[in-house]
Amino acid sequence: MNIQIRERPDAAASAGIKTAIADCDIHPARATKDELYPYLPKRWHSHLETFGVHPYQGMMEGPPYPKAQPNASRRDAYPPEGGPQGSSLSFMQKQHLDPNNVALGVLNPLNTGQGIRNQDLAAAICSAINDWQIEKWTAKDSRLKASVVVANEDGVSAAAEIRRRAGDTNFVQVLLLSRNVEPLGQRRYWPIYEAAQEAGLPIGVHAFGFGGNPITASGWPSYYIEEMVGHSQCQQTALASLVLEGVFERFPKLKMVMVEAGFGWAPSLAWRLDKVFARLHAEVPHLKRKPSEYIRDHIWWTTQPMEDPESRDHLFQTIEWIGWDKLLFATDYPHWDYDEPSRVLPAGVSDANRQAFYLDNAKQLYGIS
DSSP, X not given: OOOOOSOOOHHHHHHOOOSOEEEEEEOOOOSSGGGGGXXXXXXXXXXXXXXXXXXXXXXXXXXXXXXXXXXXXXXXXXXXXXXXXXXXXXXXXXXXITTTTEEEEEEOOOSSSTTBSOHHHHXXXXXXXXXXXXXXXXXXXXXXXXXXXXXXXXXXXXXXHHHHHTTOTTEEEEEEEEEOSSOTTSGGGHXXXXXXXXXXXXXXXXXXXXXXXXXXXXXXXXSHHHHHHHHHHHHHHHHHHHHHTTHHHHSXXXXXEEESSOSTTXXXXXXXXXXXXXXXXXXXXXXXXXXXXXXXXXXXXXXXXXXXXXXXXXHHHHHHHHOXXXXXXXXXXXXXXXXXXXXXXXXXXXXHHHHIIIIIHHHHHHTOO
8 A cells, every 4th residue: 555645756756865864753573473582581481372462452463454564564665585564674774774864763663562451461571572672673773773662551560661771772762652541641651751751761652552442532433544544633632631630740851752643733732722721720720831831842743644735834834833843754664654755844944944853853852962
């Protein structure tokens, strides 16, 4: 399902991105089912072979809706040596990192221990994923940095894993997903935020997840396209919860990145929250500022998917509300909705904003010199 959204002359593509860029959403995959075993305590080997995993919802190995290609990935991203898309470092280097001049690539592994009911197993798999990221990826290519994967439904073990990885330069953020057992502002997740703030690590909230709830606020939809568009409403719910539960008031240095859910909805959500907040402030006296102020101060946004209005002025107005310093470029490699770096920004962006968007914002957020 590799779709050419917009026809462009070949000359435009060949102009390409020649300067270094940061890609803030790359998905590495395991080549084989048992590739993680060397990083897992032996007690879990037999457990997995005997009992498997017990997730909050079914279809952990695949998305809720059949997609045109396995793992929602590009057809041309199969490594020549075999294995699923995203499982070969050498092929990723050849197909994506080298030709696109990726100076910083942030790894966001999916299908990890997040969403497993057995919290001890979830913690073990997440920790193994983190060791695997170092050995297979970041230790072999200094351009790549990992996200700390945590057993998100168990705040205590998640915080312990974050503190275990604190100060390790292989990691630049903590990874959560947007669909969880409860909205992300709930107190069960606060130990994660406390540990992340303590470690100085931003938290990336990636679309998808396995909380066991319907993927839209009104139940299970019929089509994959509804799921894709629905990521934005899930992120809106998560963000409203984070703001209104007082997470940013309690953890004033916490930084969060909304990953793969767009950002065009951010101003309207903030406007609506501010309007209602003016009338119902008494219900949430722990908030000292308007919701929009927390959002603007604490939230960064990745592109892919980036809204594509007919008028580029509408896009620019949205970004100006968010702040050019809060927008991070992402491709979503190797997935089918991958954004080509040379084509993602329309004409009319200043050199300074272009440089910030493609590289400097990410380097500053993640503390990369």
